[in-house]
Amino acid sequence: MRDLETGSWWQQVTGEAIQGPLKGQRLESVFHDELTFGLWQREQPEGRVLKPNEEIAKAGKYAPANWEQGMSTRPVTTSFAFDKSIEPRTIIVGVEIKGISKAYPFTAVLKQQLILDDIGGVPIFLVLGEDKKSIRAFERVVDGRKLEFFIKQNAAPLTMVDAETGSEWDFTGRAFSGALNSKQLTKVAVLNDYWFDWQTYHPKTSVYELGSR
Numbered sequence: 001m002r003d004l005e006t007g008s009w010w011q012q013v014t015g016e017a018i019q020g021p022l023k024g025q026r027l028e029s030v031f032h033d034e035l036t037f038g039l040w041q042r043e044q045p046e047g048r049v050l051k052p053n054e055e056i057a058k059a060g061k062y063a064p065a066n067w068e069q070g071m072s073t074r075p076v077t078t079s080f081a082f083d084k085s086i087e088p089r090t091i092i093v094g095v096e097i098k099g100i101s102k103a104y105p106f107t108a109v110l111k112q113q114l115i116l117d118d119i120g121g122v123p124i125f126l127v128l129g130e131d132k133k134s135i136r137a138f139e140r141v142v143d144g145r146k147l148e149f150f151i152k153q154n155a156a157p158l159t160m161v162d163a164e165t166g167s168e169w170d171f172t173g174r175a176f177s178g179a180l181n182s183k184q185l186t187k188v189a190v191l192n193d194y195w196f197d198w199q200t201y202h203p204k205t206s207v208y209e210l211g212s213r
Contacts (some may be wrong), residue, residue: 013193013201034093034192035134043172076196086207089198093135095190095207097122101202103195109135109208114151114160115208116140124188125149129171130158137188138173142180 001010008020012035015027041047041113056062064070068127076088081208092103098120109115123146123206126137140147140162160169173185191198199205 003009011152011201013191013197016046029189031187031189033134033187034135034190035129037122039129039134059062069192078196078200082193083199086195088194090195092195092198092207093126093137093190093200094198095119095126095137095188096202097124097188101198101205103198103202103205104207105195105210106135106192111210114149116148117208123189126190127151127158127160127171130156133191134149134171135190136171136173137190138185139188140185142183142185150175151163 001012002008002012003022006021008017008022010027012015015029017025027037035043052062072089073208083099086105091106093106094107095102095104096119100120102117102119104115104126109126109128110132113119113128116127117124124137124138126135127149128135141148147164149160151160152161152168153157158171161167161170162169162180165179167175167180167183169185170177173187175181175183
């Protein structure tokens with residue numbers, strides 16, 4: 001990205017200026033979710049949508065709808081010697097806490113639906129939305145107590161239950177029944193990314209293996 005005021009160039013993932021007068025400066029990250037529009041709209045029925053600029057669209061300056069498909073056929077080029085035991089364009093869910101990073105292959109999240117883990121000494125879990133595309137992560141500590149979560153079978157919408165109190169939780173991380181009713185889990189930022197890109201900016205990242213803890 002390039003800012004108009006100084007002409008500095010900024011790295012998209014890290015928000016760091018890599019060239020120009022502001023080189024070395026870093027933008028403050030804003031928390032975001034990795035959700036489909038349908039799920040977001042259900043949670044935020046009054047939410048506003050940023051529409052494409054019609055003039056730019058007519059001029060054909062936006063990426064085409066099949067951009068991802070086209071890019072998948074191109075070779076990966078990077079100055080970093082990434083781990084090639086995983087296909088470079090494998091989609092991973094990246095999490096970083098206290099400078100410790102971990103990559104979760106999306107296929108593993110899709111298969112397990114809910115993954116319990118600890119990163120940087122912080123107990124967390126990742127959970128897949130009922131649309132099988134949206135992903136969120138939360139700290140799994142409430143009032144100083146570590147909780148174990150699992151998905152309630154045949155519940156619609158998606159419902160999680162903690163083993164310690166039997167409280168039920170929704171996909172926003174809020175308890176809606178049980179001893180912990182109205183408690184809110186702390187959200188953890190996640191990033192859907194290509195494996196080669198994530199590792200470029202997190203060279204010491206670990207990788208989650210299916211079924212491990």
